[in-house]
Amino acid sequence: MDAPLLIRFDTRRELEIQWHALLGRARVRLDLFDPDFVAYPLGAPDTEALLRAFLHAGGSLRLALHETRHIERSCPRFLRLLRDYGHRAECRQSPRSLRHLSDSFALADGLHAVRRFHADHLRGEAAFDAPAAVELPAHRFDALWEESRPTLAPTLTGL
Numbered sequence: 001m002d003a004p005l006l007i008r009f010d011t012r013r014e015l016e017i018q019w020h021a022l023l024g025r026a027r028v029r030l031d032l033f034d035p036d037f038v039a040y041p042l043g044a045p046d047t048e049a050l051l052r053a054f055l056h057a058g059g060s061l062r063l064a065l066h067e068t069r070h071i072e073r074s075c076p077r078f079l080r081l082l083r084d085y086g087h088r089a090e091c092r093q094s095p096r097s098l099r100h101l102s103d104s105f106a107l108a109d110g111l112h113a114v115r116r117f118h119a120d121h122l123r124g125e126a127a128f129d130a131p132a133a134v135e136l137p138a139h140r141f142d143a144l145w146e147e148s149r150p151t152l153a154p155t156l157t158g159l
Helices: 012-025 045-056 069-074 076-084 131-147
Strands: 005-009 029-034 060-065 089-093 104-108 112-116 124-128 149-151
Touching (some): 012 112, 012 124, 045 060, 045 076, 076 089
Parallel strands (some): 060 089
């Protein structure tokens, strides 16, 4: 394993660069949490290509969120990906009791993380080859996942 790499960011472009770097490093599992995923380019062709390659190679994706509106309205490529790889990808919506959670993170393989400290701001950090940086958000994600219910079923959107 390489030495841990920490990169701070505070712009949308820097977030996208780190997000794509994380997707490119993911091999087995991606766990994603954001209140609505507006800041992440889930509907972009390059994101679709990275996620499609990841899922095609056998990876699994778990996405947790509070609100589905943005994805349903603005991310048809991502919805198509869910349809095509429903056996490897699952989305869940948090219960109302957890809607106060306002951070945002993407975790890959227990080694890499891209975190925004608050979903209303772009400021955050990326940590690569840094299992210690992934440990706490991974525990938080697992707890959120257990409390959440399935959503974004491809058959419900009509795609």
